[in-house]
Amino acid sequence: MLVVMMVNSKSGSTFKEFSDDKDAELYWKTVNEQVSSAHLSFGESVTLGMYRSPSERPADARMDVTEGKAKKIKGVIIRAGKELKDKVSRTGVNVIDEALLIKAEQVIQDKAGDYLGWAAKDVIEFQSALDAALADLPNSVDKLKQMAAICYRIKGQGGTFGYQMVTLIADKLGDFLATLDHLTVKDTEVIQVHINSVKFVLSKGMSGAVSSSGESLLVRLEEVSNKILQKKLKAAGGSSAGGDN
Template sequence: MSSPAAQGKAEKVPGVRFYIIRNVLQEKAAGGSVGPGEKGGIPIEAIQAAEAEFHKMSEDYPDWVQSLIDELLDNYRRCIDTPELRHEKVAVIHDIAHDMKGQGGTFGYPLITNFGDSLFKCTHKSEECSDNLVELIKAHVDGMKAVISGRVSGDGGEI
């Protein structure tokens, strides 16, 4: 005697349920016109327009990021001028560094990502604001300024 599965009949397993999960992301990418199990797509014109906009943003990145570097420099100066506000200013620097570590590589400036990541890590405890930390912040900001003013994209090449 053969089992029901061998005869092409599905055997019911008690306590087991199967769910078909909708691919909501795929539906959104296709403009909501995709039903479960259907393949969706983004029109090629939309992709080309997004790539053109991204290329423009990449070209503008050095000018755009300069404002963040200026903000880092301003907060560094406040750490020097007003030591009683140092922990607050280091927290601001930490937040800016977080943004910069995620942007640099995206726009072709991985050295900005490296500096941003390092600055983010060394400022994670804003309550520990020694003079050495303030000087380390300055070194990071100077490095970022050099990368952007020299338009050093990529890994910077050989030294």
């Protein structure tokens, strides 16, 4: 997980966490540009830092940054010049931070219209990797890793652009992929029902909070996945030899 930390010498620190590298870079660029052109008060400085944390939970990622456990990717310090002293009266310290963050969030919102196109490309790439894996299961480890990486991207962008259902489904899929060190036919069936669910959510434009129909979809997804896995376990228990099922 990437963490962007902004430290204002007068008003303290703020953090923003990202699962997707592209979203983090967009946020970094926007905040950096706005801070550079902001009317900082005399003696005020803003330090920006981007860090990569091994943790997946935002709270843990922030802790990694503050405890020095996260790897610093880049940083910049922006200071106000003496000529800005006369601008203090019309640029409150707290207003600077809030305005910058609001503007950065607005940039992300403006990009929301592009999200469905990005998501569609990710889904197509994921489906292609899944099809290739199914066609050659004994040599599918690389495709499994590729799917895990794409799933992580789908999960992160879904949350950033307000598609909570996409994030929840991708989260479940990511957890399942993490349990696998190789693929069986039944595994690919579980994966397929998850990616089909993502396709459905995107096609219906199911953004925002999870609705009752969304909850029903998640329940159904869980039921179907469990049935497939039960068949996998039953087949494995009833056969002492043979290929994957």
